[in-house]
Amino acid sequence: MGDTSGLGEPTLEEQIAAYQREFQDLDPQVEKIVNALARLNRRMNVAYGRQTAELGITSADWEVLKALVLSGAPYRMGPSDLAKRLGLTPAAMTHRIDRMVAEGLVTRDRDETNRVRVIVELTPAGREKWQEAMRMATVFEGDLLQDLDPDERATLGEVLTRLLRRVEDAQPDAGGRLTDLD
């Protein structure tokens, strides 16, 4: 029947052929780009997931570490800010922070100037975990792009940025949900 590759998953070419077979007026060029984007991203997420597992943290942990590190020194944020940034409810954030405090990745303290607020702060151990994850990620990313020469990288970066600008302008509300990992 064609793609008897064991149901594991068809190749990109097989999949596009199937789309064309089942749906009229499909631009194969567009479909190739969109499907390649989706598949690339899935593979990236698999790779990142393996790395974080190897470091003994969850992907959820990693997202929080990332938000804190990128906020800059002194690496502090309130739970609601984190929740907004990651696109989940404050209640869910409370649980995540519980876990991460137990793992020693962050501390949770009351803000002494406004005792309603709570400050989540990265620990040195948490910062080191993030750095390790980044070291692994950059190795993977370098491997991924190793076939591209500098010109191709520049062009690819420019084109993707243009696409992103268009979609972010058209869709100002991020929405959260649906995996982040950027």
Add this chain to the structure above:
Amino acid sequence: MGDTSGLGEPTLEEQIAAYQREFQDLDPQVEKIVNALARLNRRMNVAYGRQTAELGITSADWEVLKALVLSGAPYRMGPSDLAKRLGLTPAAMTHRIDRMVAEGLVTRDRDETNRVRVIVELTPAGREKWQEAMRMATVFEGDLLQDLDPDERATLGEVLTRLLRRVEDAQPDAGGRLTDLD
């Protein structure tokens, strides 16, 4: 503090600047590409999620519909095949099929030639749902790529395919999990 854009989310440029500030020996070119890929994909998933919601189906439903349609006429698969294809356990598949049968998207019958097996088959309604979703998706995809001229599209498709080939060769096991939506 720089990105006082309300915590909603930093721009790509701000985010890369933050990465460079916090991590040494980072190639901004690589990081730009990788982060743009991740953000693009998130936006695509948000868009697809809205479309499926508008059609009254879940993303999980859509994945199953897609697998069935792409398998070709007569749009039949066994639960274990579907489970393998979508990367989840047979038990989880049973529940998904329950839902979808109740929604009239698929039927579930015993295979009369081998009564151990079960055949999940797309209903006309299910097929029509998929077609509607595809119509919406192609509109979105056309909008997304509208700024690219034909040469750029061809180049982008080729480059992404090259990246995909590399990562799929290096990582033969898909692993499943972590959102598909391709």
Add this chain to the structure above:
DNA sequence: GCCTCGAACTTTAGCTTCTAAGTGTTCAGG
């Protein structure tokens, strides 16, 4: 022809993670 083994799906139990709603605490203003 019977019996046992294995395959395919379902069922059950339990876990994880989320949301929604309600509670307690703190600060600001009248």
Add this chain to the structure above:
DNA sequence: CCTGAACACTTAGAAGCTAAAGTTCGAGGC
């Protein structure tokens, strides 16, 4: 001093998953 708003936490419940046991059926030995 009292009220209202803001913030985080707690509790209850829903959704979705996995693992493991259970059921049904077909295949092959004897």
